[in-house]
Each structure stands twice: as structure tokens, then as C-alpha cells.
Amino acid sequence: MKRVRLLVFNAALGVLDYRVPEGMTIEFGSIVVAPLGPRQVLGIVWEPERLSGKEVPESKLRPLLEVMPAPPIPERLRRLIEWTADYYCAPLSSVARMALGSMAALRGGGTTTEYRLTGTEPARLTPQRAAALDALQHEQGSIRELAELASVSEGVLRGMVGAGLLEPVVVDLDRPYPAARPAFAVPQLNDEQRAAADIFVGAVTERKFAPFLLDGVTGSGKTECYFEGVAEAIREGRQVLVLLPEIALTENFLRRFEHRFGVQPVLWHSSLKSSERRRAWRAVVLGSAQVVVGARSALFLPYANLGLIVVDEAHEISFKQDDGVRYNARDVAVMRAKFEKVPVVLASATPALESMQLAEAGVYRKIDLVGRYGGAQLPDIQILDLRSEVPERGRWLAPRLVEAMKDRLAKGEQSLLFLNRRGYAPLTLCRHCGFRFQCPNCTAWLVEHRFSKRLACHHCGHEVPVPEACPECGTGDCLVACGPGVERIADEVAEILPEARTALVTSDTMNTPEAIGDFVAMAEGRAIDIIIGTQLVTKGYHFPELTLVGVVDADLGLEGGDLRAAERTYQQVAQVAGRAGRGAKPGEVLIQTRHPAASVIQALANGDRDAFYAAETEARRDAGAPPFGRWAAIIISSEDQAEALSAARAIGGTAPNLPDMLVLGPAPAPLSLLRGRHRFRLLINARRSAELQKTLREWLDPLEFPRGVRVNIDIDPYSFV
Incomplete structure (x- = not known):
């Protein structure tokens, strides 16, 4: 390969062509560093025929600088990235970014110094050091990570190192995770559970794409059933991805997993420390991470040898991302399983209507657990x-x-x-003048949180103390919590x-x-x-x-x-x-x-x-709503209300007039002000046969908007605010 086309992580740059220096080994999916003016950019080597762009003459090509010491992004994952970007009308670079760890993870290897409490009891403590001692029990990390956990300055922790309260520990960045044991605690399953478990074990063994809807009443043992599929994948030396809708569910799941397999799985979610993310990403791409349990973003990790995907609580709306790339992890998980040629299990006691229809149509194989475990x-x-x-x-x-x-x-x-x-009351008002506390950044009332003595917006995070008197009329002791x-x-x-x-x-x-x-x-x-x-x-x-x-x-x-x-x-x-x-x-x-x-x-x-x-x-069916029709939303926002309205009218005025598509709007969004941005929406209702994504691109791509205007497309929206 003498020249390459790079996908770089800036949608405005498009694709960039480079020359491969003599002696540098490159393959599709390689992660490389390339020059861009005086800067350096990270990119993925992509098949040139799959990225549109004018070819640069050979004489103008600059050489690549470095190939990162990480395995290339596999072809199966590159095809999933393309599908996700196409289906959800998102920039390819934004989707591809989710597959990468930090720069530190890409370089990998070596050691680092972390810190932990020594257990020494000091004679005297400042309030900051006392808070750090309470917060950092059983914690280990860099000074910066520990400072964030303890909500103190890095200087406080460096002083604790000097005082002998924290000690340095040299840590291998790529140290392996303990191995899960599929025979550690094999459960006693009833006949109904055993039949379901055997189906999952067989599907893992066959190594083919097979989508399952595991529909079981609460307490029926769904987890124990798909754990047998997980055990089979571990026995075969393959990796497993288990998606959970919320981090809050992780702790309970970890306990059940450890009880079954003797160790905890590898975690992947936004609350991990940077050192933990680096270690987990390296283990995933090198194939040593046997079972990964995570939130939505775990779906795009570059697994070396994936053998099974499980989406637990598959009906949950938390699987739908509402900003950035607005994808539904449940649906993308099925597509990833299709590209990887592995089984995928959607488990739920209350499946989504779309999943039920796909099962009825024979696309998914439905497995029922109708009785609770243990009688x-x-x-x-x-x-x-x-x-x-x-x-x-x-x-x-x-x-x-x-x-x-x-x-x-x-x-x-x-x-x-x-x-x-959440909170104490959804609305607080003055009984004297009727003043209502509203968020200055959003079209929303401030929610009273009595435990923290704050009024908070649940959309943008704005908080103010609960005042002693009404800010409008000045009357004291007049605030009333409603609802x-x-x-x-x-x-x-x-x-x-x-x-x-x-x-x-x-x-x-x-x-x-x-x-x-x-x-x-x-x-x-x-x-x-x-x-x-x-x-x-x-x-x-x-x-x-x-x-x-x-x-x-x-x-x-x-x-x-x-x-x-x-x-x-x-x-x-x-x-x-x-x-x-x-x-x-x-x-x-x-x-x-x-x-x-x-x-x-x-x-x-x-x-x-x-x-x-x-x-x-x-x-x-009567409304032409999913799964019998298609929905898409176009959300226009700007800090300038007139600018947002003008852009929304321009989009509405150029809407295509097609027999299989109905365009509603533009209209102010129910949350017409969100995080300081004025918002307008259009809703598209299309028939299943409509080429929805193609129509949206042809409609919106030629339009130009002021720099302050954002136009977002939401395919299969769940939120209508």
C-alpha cells in the first residue's frame, strides 16, 4: 500500500489522503498519526472506495508519521460503523470515534504509578484530608483521579503523600484480568430454564447470527439461562458483551456474575477512571477480556473474538442515545451480531413492541419463561x-x-x-404573588430537593439555594411545594x-x-x-x-x-x-x-x-407508528431564537412532498429552551417502504445555516421534548 485514505475524527475535514513511507506496514483499519498543517491528527485507514472524496495527486501527498501499536479496527466493526452512520444520519467520524480508547490506550504497555491509602492514622487532620480519607477507602489511582473522587485539590493529596497517608504503587498497564470459570457454580435449572439455556449454548457453538427474544416474567431466571450461553463462549475462548441500560444496575449484576463465574467481568462505562478505561480497552482489543459488561458505548469496542451479545432489560429507553450519535443500542447490537455472525439475546420481562413484532414475523426466535424460579x-x-x-x-x-x-x-x-x-416537589411557588421558580436556561420548573436544600433543573443541572423570601415580591416564609x-x-x-x-x-x-x-x-x-x-x-x-x-x-x-x-x-x-x-x-x-x-x-x-x-x-398500526411506520425528528437549535426560527422555516419550506412521507412542523419543541438554546422540531412520519434516510440527506444537505445553528436528525426517536 503506497497511499491511504484516512477517516479522521473531525467531520468538517472530510477524508484525507496520505503517502505511506518506505518500510511502514499498513492495513485497512490501522490507527495512524498523520500531519495536518502544523498539527498532528489521529485517523483510521479506510478502504478508499468506501469513502467519497476527490483523489489528491501523488505529488501533493504528505507521509504518515506513525502507526499506533494497537490492532487494526476489524473489518466487521468498520462495516457496523458505516451502517450506523448511514442509518442514523450521523457523521462517520463521530461513530468511528466510539471504537477508540484514549491515546494512552492506543499506545499501551509499560507501567504507571498509582496511589492508595497506607492505613496510617494521623494525629491531626485538616477537613480536606479527613474528607479524602473517607472518600478513598479501597480506591487506587493517579493523583488526578483520586482528587476527582475525593473532591479535593491535587495539592491536598500530594501533601498526604508527603505525610505518609498515601503511598505509591507501580502498576502494569496491561495486567491481565482474573479468568472467569464457567464451571465455578453451575446452577440447578428447572426444565423450562434448561431448554432455554441449551438453545443459547447450541447457538454459541454454531457460530452463526441468531437473534433471540428471551421473554420471561420477572423472577423467571432469565439471567441464569443466558449465563449458560456466556459459559459456553468462555469455554470456547470467545468474548461476550453484556449490555445493561444503566450503570445503576451494574453492581447487582456484578454480584450475580461473580457468584456464577468466580470473578467479576470487565466493566466499561462513563464512570470508569481513565486508567481503568485504558486497561479495559487494551484487554478487549487483545482478546484477554472474556466478558465485558457495559453501557451503550461498550457496543462499539473492537473485540478481537466476539462470540455472544446479550442485551439485558432490552425494552429500556436508556438504550437510546439522545445526543451526539442518536443510536439505539438494542437495534445496533442486533446489527453487530449480524456482522460478527454471532448470536444475540434480547432479554426482558416486558419486551418492546418492535421486538415482539419481529418475533411474530419470525425474524427473532422467541423463547418464553412463563413461571417464576423456585415456585x-x-x-x-x-x-x-x-x-x-x-x-x-x-x-x-x-x-x-x-x-x-x-x-x-x-x-x-x-x-x-x-x-x-426525583426531588421533593416538581414545582415551588409563592403563595403571596404566585411567582414560580423557572430555570433560566430551559423551559422547565426548578425542582425542590429538600435534602440538599437546592432548587434544581433536571435538564441542564442549574441549581440555586432555596431562598428565604420570594425573589419577586420579597415576602418571607411564603414558598409552597406543589406535588x-x-x-x-x-x-x-x-x-x-x-x-x-x-x-x-x-x-x-x-x-x-x-x-x-x-x-x-x-x-x-x-x-x-x-x-x-x-x-x-x-x-x-x-x-x-x-x-x-x-x-x-x-x-x-x-x-x-x-x-x-x-x-x-x-x-x-x-x-x-x-x-x-x-x-x-x-x-x-x-x-x-x-x-x-x-x-x-x-x-x-x-x-x-x-x-x-x-x-x-x-x-x-392505525397511526402508521413504529413498527408499522417510520418516525424521524429534525431538531433545530440556536442561542438566538430568531435565527433558530428562520432555519426551521427554511427546512420546513423545502420539505419534500412525497406520497409515502408526512412532514409535521416546524413547531416550537415542548422544551423550547434547553441549556440556553432555543429549539424547534419537525416530525416525519413515513411508511416502511420509504427511503427515509436518503430523502433526509437529499433534503438537508444542500441547505446552509449560520454558524450558531445546529440541525440534528433523530431516527426512530424516543424523546419528543
Whole structure:
């Protein structure tokens, strides 16, 4: 190869051609360093015929500078990158960037110095050093990483090194991970589970693309079944990827994995320290990482020898990326399995309607687990009509739910209250003048968080202290919290049952793996009587003594303009209901609602999932909505409202008039101001036969916009705000 075409990680640069110096060995997928003016850029050598661009004359080519000492990006992954960029109308360079680790990971090898606590007890401590000692128990890392973990300056930690409180440790950057043992703790499966497990083992052995939908009720042992497929892949020396929708689920999964295989898997998510990411990436590309468990981004890692992909809780909307490359990891996982020619398992107790339709069409092979493991029974579900069973004044829990909680407390059993709303109250206003606290950066009210004494925006992170007086009229002691959040429900429980030991489980309180691990240990050790939480508690946890689930407001998810609202509500409530009665004791679920006749509430009450899916399927078919039609959104934003509106009108004014495509808008987005940017949206509803992506590119590519305008395309959108 004498000349190469590079894909570089700047969409504005396009593709660049270079000369290969004498003696340099290059192949497609090689990661190289190239000159660009006075700078140096990183790029991937790509097949020239697959990247459009004018060919540069030989005489003008500059030589490559270096080939990075990392294995080339495999052809299978390069084809997946191309497919993802094409399907989601994203820059190829933005997708390809997700396959790479840091520069340090690309160079690899060698040693580094990390630091850990010595265990020495100092005679005197400054407040900063005391905070660092508390935060850094069982932690090891660079001074910078530890400073971030402890929220102190690097100078404080360097002083602790000098004082003998921290000690240096020389670490091998590419040290291997402990090997998982497929025969470490083989479970006793029932006949239904064994049949499912055997199918997965056979699929791994066959080494062919095979998509499965593992549809099992909560507590049916789905994880144990696909773990047998994982064990077979390990025995064959192949790698496994397990995708989880949220980092919060990782800790519980790690415990189950370690119990089965004797070691923890390799982790990949945004909260890893840079040294951990570097080590994990190297292990993935060199093939020594046997099982990788991670969030969405783990999907694009360059696995050396992939043998199985599992998407756990495959219905979760967290698998859809809402910024940057707006891809759905569930769907891309199936495509990666297709390119890699390996089986993929989508596991869920409440599969997405799209997955159910693909199974019905025979594209996915559906495997059912209809019974709970170990003879546990599904919980009894009852509806509390809040119009007739009215909570006491100033409270949010109906009398029957309160009595059920008291009964469980007396029996020594556990209860769980679910409300998918963080904070204390969603709105704070002045009772004197009616002033409402609104985010200055977003079209959203500030949410009161009483534990932190802050008013916060859940969209951009803006926070202010709760004032003593109304900022509008100056009246003191006049602020009123409107509506309940989980913190308010926790306060109510403390008033009603002061003797109960409670745990508040939200992304605010469970924001580290350690915090989640402590919560799980306390719940399993029966040190918690009542769990109050958001969606974090709806899935993945197994507490045998938890026998009561109360859904505080089942109608919350049905509000707003979400076109998948009914499906989401069903999935969320069904998942949290599945936490009850997973052991020997029977479970009970009480669902509070003001709309007991709603189809989704009736389906939950009757335990009739099939009827709900059938009704929802027909409604989608009539509306031409997925999976029977296609959706796409165009989001236009700018810090200048007039500029954003002008760009939106220009896009709307040039919309194609096609018989198989309907363009709605432009209109202000429901969140018309987000992080300081004014937003407008267009929604496209197309038939399955429409060439949607091709039409969008031909429509938008010729248009030019001011520098401050951003135009984003969202294929198969989940968020409509």
C-alpha cells in the first residue's frame, strides 16, 4: 500500500489522503498519526472506495508519521460503523470515534504509578484530608483521579503523600484480568430454564447470527439461562458483551456474575477512571477480556473474538442515545451480531413492541419463561382509585396502602414505594404573588430537593439555594411545594411510620457503585423496611423479603406528548410490580391511579399483557407508528431564537412532498429552551417502504445555516421534548 485514505475524527475535514513511507506496514483499519498543517491528527485507514472524496495527486501527498501499536479496527466493526452512520444520519467520524480508547490506550504497555491509602492514622487532620480519607477507602489511582473522587485539590493529596497517608504503587498497564470459570457454580435449572439455556449454548457453538427474544416474567431466571450461553463462549475462548441500560444496575449484576463465574467481568462505562478505561480497552482489543459488561458505548469496542451479545432489560429507553450519535443500542447490537455472525439475546420481562413484532414475523426466535424460579408466585395486583380512596389532606398515600405498609412492618417484611419523580416537589411557588421558580436556561420548573436544600433543573443541572423570601415580591416564609417527589413521600412515610427504617433510591442518592452496593447489602440483610425510589428500583433487584409494592402515581407516565407513553407506563409498572413476592412469601401490588379505566391500568390489574400488546399494536398500526411506520425528528437549535426560527422555516419550506412521507412542523419543541438554546422540531412520519434516510440527506444537505445553528436528525426517536 503506497497511499491511504484516512477517516479522521473531525467531520468538517472530510477524508484525507496520505503517502505511506518506505518500510511502514499498513492495513485497512490501522490507527495512524498523520500531519495536518502544523498539527498532528489521529485517523483510521479506510478502504478508499468506501469513502467519497476527490483523489489528491501523488505529488501533493504528505507521509504518515506513525502507526499506533494497537490492532487494526476489524473489518466487521468498520462495516457496523458505516451502517450506523448511514442509518442514523450521523457523521462517520463521530461513530468511528466510539471504537477508540484514549491515546494512552492506543499506545499501551509499560507501567504507571498509582496511589492508595497506607492505613496510617494521623494525629491531626485538616477537613480536606479527613474528607479524602473517607472518600478513598479501597480506591487506587493517579493523583488526578483520586482528587476527582475525593473532591479535593491535587495539592491536598500530594501533601498526604508527603505525610505518609498515601503511598505509591507501580502498576502494569496491561495486567491481565482474573479468568472467569464457567464451571465455578453451575446452577440447578428447572426444565423450562434448561431448554432455554441449551438453545443459547447450541447457538454459541454454531457460530452463526441468531437473534433471540428471551421473554420471561420477572423472577423467571432469565439471567441464569443466558449465563449458560456466556459459559459456553468462555469455554470456547470467545468474548461476550453484556449490555445493561444503566450503570445503576451494574453492581447487582456484578454480584450475580461473580457468584456464577468466580470473578467479576470487565466493566466499561462513563464512570470508569481513565486508567481503568485504558486497561479495559487494551484487554478487549487483545482478546484477554472474556466478558465485558457495559453501557451503550461498550457496543462499539473492537473485540478481537466476539462470540455472544446479550442485551439485558432490552425494552429500556436508556438504550437510546439522545445526543451526539442518536443510536439505539438494542437495534445496533442486533446489527453487530449480524456482522460478527454471532448470536444475540434480547432479554426482558416486558419486551418492546418492535421486538415482539419481529418475533411474530419470525425474524427473532422467541423463547418464553412463563413461571417464576423456585415456585415463587406472581404477586396479586390491585387498583386504588384515588377518586374514591382519597389520601388524608396534605398526603399522597391512600389509606389502604398505608395499612398494607403497617401490616408488612409488623410481620418483619419489606415494602417498596415507587414514584418516578426525583426531588421533593416538581414545582415551588409563592403563595403571596404566585411567582414560580423557572430555570433560566430551559423551559422547565426548578425542582425542590429538600435534602440538599437546592432548587434544581433536571435538564441542564442549574441549581440555586432555596431562598428565604420570594425573589419577586420579597415576602418571607411564603414558598409552597406543589406535588410530590420521592423525597416528599419519604417524609410522609417517616411521619406515618417513624419506627420504619427507610432507604431513598434515586440517581441523586445512588450515584456511585459503592452507594448502590451498600443499599443492596442492607436490603438483603433486612436492615431496610421500606424502600422509596424512582425507576432505579424497577428492575434487576431480588429481595426475597419484599412482599409489598405501592405505585404512588401510575398516571404520571401517561402525561405529556410521548407517543409511546402507554407502553412505557406498562413496562415500568410491570417491572416494579415484579419486585414483590420473589421469595417464598406471596407478594401484593397496590397501584394508585385517577384513571382506573385506562387500558394500560386495566391490563396491569388483570395481568393481561397479551391484551395490552394487542390493543397497542392495533393503535400503532392505525397511526402508521413504529413498527408499522417510520418516525424521524429534525431538531433545530440556536442561542438566538430568531435565527433558530428562520432555519426551521427554511427546512420546513423545502420539505419534500412525497406520497409515502408526512412532514409535521416546524413547531416550537415542548422544551423550547434547553441549556440556553432555543429549539424547534419537525416530525416525519413515513411508511416502511420509504427511503427515509436518503430523502433526509437529499433534503438537508444542500441547505446552509449560520454558524450558531445546529440541525440534528433523530431516527426512530424516543424523546419528543
